[in-house]
Amino acid sequence: MTRGTGSTAGLRGQERRRGAPLRVWIGPAVAARRPQDVAPAPEAPYARTMSNLETRPQEQLCGAGSQGAQVEVLTSRDVPLGGPRAMTVRRTIPQRARSLVGAWCFCDHYGPDDVSRSAGMQVPPHPHTGLQTVTWLFEGEVMHRDSLGSEQRVRPRELNLMTAGRGISHSEESPRSHGPVLHGVQLWTALPASALGDRPSFEHHGNLPDVFAFGARVQVIMGRVGLGGRWMVSPATTHTPLVAAQVDLDPGSDVRLDVDPVHEHALLVDHGEATLEGEVVPPSALGYVGPGRDELRVTASTAGPVRAVLIGGEPFDEEIVMWWNFVGRSHEDVARARADWQVQLEPGADGAAPGHAEGARFGRVDGYAGPPLPAPALPDVRLRPRTR
Structure with a gap:
């Protein structure tokens, strides 16, 4: 884990386990x-x-x-x-x-x-x-x-x-x-x-590092990224090796971003005619490149500027179950989280943690006038991660 300079609590070092698709x-x-x-x-x-x-x-x-x-x-x-x-x-x-x-x-x-x-x-x-x-x-x-x-x-x-x-x-x-x-x-x-x-x-974080060079502006959001030999490191906390950055290109710009070769990467294009490693990536599409490169070539056509967001990280191979707003490792993890949320809305809801006190797990948001959102019903089948 990398600890940022913002307010954080209860963070510790991590171990990684090779797993499966999700x-x-x-x-x-x-x-x-x-x-x-x-x-x-x-x-x-x-x-x-x-x-x-x-x-x-x-x-x-x-x-x-x-x-x-x-x-x-x-x-x-x-x-x-x-x-x-x-x-x-x-x-x-x-x-x-x-x-x-x-x-x-x-x-x-x-x-x-x-x-x-x-x-x-x-x-x-x-x-x-x-x-x-x-x-x-x-x-x-x-x-x-x-x-x-x-x-x-x-x-x-x-x-x-x-x-x-x-x-x-x-x-x-x-x-x-x-x-x-x-x-x-x-x-x-x-x-x-x-x-x-x-x-x-x-x-x-209101003042994240950025660099201007070669007709481009690159601002790191999380992790680290480089341009023209200058590396920028975000103060934001990460729990696995990863990166995110905003990339803005002037018309006709051709840049090479310095990246970690152990990471896989993807470029989300917001607007403009962009290419990633020579491949056209249309607006709202994601161009993915696997591990093995220490730089990524990104270009903008002469027709206009490009804005994009780069994401990436060390391949994450743990098994996870993701449903609604919860990420866990099993059906039971997700079902318990749902029940613990519902008990805050409906005291006595089935499946909540034994001895659960109202608001103990998720707390209460002050300053919002309306009621909180109830969770949707779980699907009729069991949520399970897949193995390789």
Whole structure:
């Protein structure tokens, strides 16, 4: 683990175990509630941007994918999220072709969307376990509140990083004075098994390192990345070796990013005509390259600028079960987390931990006016990770 300079708690060194592909369940969408401390509006189009939800539950059976230097282009799928006038995000992972890039297990790309006549993002309190959430914006603002007492506004080129550990709850919403556009990405990393019982933590980093060279600006979000022989290291806490960075290219730019050759990498293109190692990666698609390269060539056509997000990390081979907002190692892990959340909403809910006190695991989010989100029902079949 690398410890950042933000506020952290209960973090320790990690051990890695070689495992298998994963099985992912995606839950149904739930309509949002409108808080009283944000701009009133008749709808909340970003009701579920920060949660792993779809309108109908379905199983995603995912393999680890092949390794190597050849570029694999993964197209996104449109995922409608909750509410009577649901917005849509573009999801690249997880999917059948590839479930993970390093420890990155979830990647949603949204906007740019006009939120000038709505309340913008409205995500009521909801739980997480076994993961880190990364909120990264290109345009707009989001207010984060969590059960640790954190209250933090995040703006473009600033990082909000929440580490769930054994359990945390949080809300995210557009401030009352939010701008007309909301645009960004939501990323999750899976925590290794040795961090699943850790205490939750939250960090905000508002001045992350960047470098300008060769018609490019590269800003590190997590981990480390280099450009022109200059390495940038993020102060953000990581639990496995990984990297994330925003890459902006002027028209016609041709750059080589310095990266860790042990890592696999993927480039999510936000806009512009980009290539990764000579392969065209369309907007909202993910270009994947396996381990074995110490640099990645990224180019922009002369037609216009490019903005992209690089993610990567040491291949994460532990078995995990991911369902709704929970990451665990077994069906029982997920079922217990769901029950422990539900008992906060419905005292006496079946399956909660013995002797569970209301709010003991996930806590309470103060400052959000509406009620928390109930968990969807578990699927009728057992959630199990697959073995190789």
